[in-house]
Amino acid sequence: MILTSFRPSVRRWEATINNFDRMRHEMEHLVDSIAGGTSGHLLGTFPATNITQTPDCFHIRTELPGVKISDLEISTVDRKVAVQGRRDVEPEENGVSYHRRERKPVEFNRNIELPSEFDREKVEASLTNGVLTITLPRVEAAKPRTIQVSN
Amino acid sequence: MANEMTHAIQGGNSVEVGDQFEQTRPGPFFTPAVDIFEKDEAITLLADMPGVKSDDLEIDLRENILTLNGRCESFEVEGETDVVREYETGTYHRRFTLSDTIDQDKIEAKLVDGVLRLELPKSEETRPRQIPVMSE
Numbered sequence: 001m002i003l004t005s006f007r008p009s010v011r012r013w014e015a016t017i018n019n020f021d022r023m024r025h026e027m028e029h030l031v032d033s034i035a036g037g038t039s040g041h042l043l044g045t046f047p048a049t050n051i052t053q054t055p056d057c058f059h060i061r062t063e064l065p066g067v068k069i070s071d072l073e074i075s076t077v078d079r080k081v082a083v084q085g086r087r088d089v090e091p092e093e094n095g096v097s098y099h100r101r102e103r104k105p106v107e108f109n110r111n112i113e114l115p116s117e118f119d120r121e122k123v124e125a126s127l128t129n130g131v132l133t134i135t136l137p138r139v140e141a142a143k144p145r146t147i148q149v150s151n
Numbered sequence: 152m153a154n155e156m157t158h159a160i161q162g163g164n165s166v167e168v169g170d171q172f173e174q175t176r177p178g179p180f181f182t183p184a185v186d187i188f189e190k191d192e193a194i195t196l197l198a199d200m201p202g203v204k205s206d207d208l209e210i211d212l213r214e215n216i217l218t219l220n221g222r223c224e225s226f227e228v229e230g231e232t233d234v235v236r237e238y239e240t241g242t243y244h245r246r247f248t249l250s251d252t253i254d255q256d257k258i259e260a261k262l263v264d265g266v267l268r269l270e271l272p273k274s275e276e277t278r279p280r281q282i283p284v285m286s287e
Contacts, residue, residue: 048238052231061226063238065199065265089186090197102184103199115234130201130265133226 046108047083047132055144057137058114065130066103072127074134076120081134084109116142179241183221187247191279194253194271200243201265202226210260210269212253218246221267252277 049062062083064072072085086107092098118136125134186197200208202223209220221243254274261268 050236050238051234052227053234054230054232058234059227059231063201063265065201067264095190097189099187099189100185103186103197104184127264128226129204129262130199131226 046106047110049083049110049112051112051114053115055138057135058118060112060132060134060136062110062132062134063130064127064132067127067130067132069127072132074123074125076118076123076136079114079117081112081114081123081136082109083112083132083134118142179239180244181241183219183243183245185245191273193273194249196247196267196269196271198243198245198267198269199265200262200267202240203243203262203265203267205262208260208262208267210258210267212249212255212258212271215249215253216246217249217271218244219267220244 047062047064049060052059052061060081060083064085064087066089067085067087071088072083075082075084087105089103089105114136117139119139122137123134125132127133183198183200185199186195188195196217198219198221200221200223203221204224207222207224209218211218211220223240223243225240249271252274253271257272259270
């Protein structure tokens with residue numbers, strides 16, 4: 001079940017610095033609560049991902065509540081990072097009455113292309129409080145440089 | 152967006168409260184996805200709150216109104232600029248009423264991998280009891 005795969009250009013990425021996806025999640029949640037629960041996350045972009053940069057590196061941060069490290073796989077090729085995994089929820093049991101069932105099991109596969117090259121040997125990833133952080137140092141040649149103008 | 156529709160669950164024991172809730176902190180508020188299920192002895196609530204540390208989570212139960220507030224600090228440090236932004240950080244907020252009497256001394260809360268697990272044991276008096284019928 002592949003949910004999203006995006007490779008937009010950098011310019012478009014920068015143009016979408018807004019809260020649309022989060023709003024969409026909220027809308028789906030609202031629609032779900034009226035409709036009696038369909039598949040909220042499956043309709044949107046899951047998992048929600050932010051990407052930031054500094055002159056030295058890129059940071060990818062992804063919200064993955066309830067995902068265990070053992071159910072997560074990160075791979076890189078060229079300028080791309082793939083984050084794949086699975087989020088399980090507890091199966092329904094007999095003799096239990098459910099008042100809310102909004103959390104969904106989901107399989108995800110996101111492909112992220114970064115605007116410049118990074119050192120694939122030095123990529124680090126950590127999962128803290130349900131947020132995955134991937135740090136990708138830029139290669140020397142891809143670091144921004146200031147050019148002195150001589151007169 | 153943070154304020155949610157109120158709707159009672161037919162025959163259920165937890166009801167979402169129409170939120171007369173005023174924001175006192177800056178930043179956006181979000182509605183976390185929850186599961187609530189009930190067994191004879193306890194009600195369990197699970198809530199997705201990615202990025203919230205246990206110190207930043209407030210769970211308040213008074214007069215059967217359960218309020219959850221989980222503040223998520225940004226992981227970003229100074230000097231980072233956005234390339235793509237799909238989510239914001241803020242506060243997860245949700246409020247319920249619980250009609251069963253909860254044994255407040257035995258409530259347990261755990262926050263693991265960004266998911267809150269709240270165990271609300273029912274007090275002895277409110278647990279269902281089997282009444283044996285004597286036959287002659």
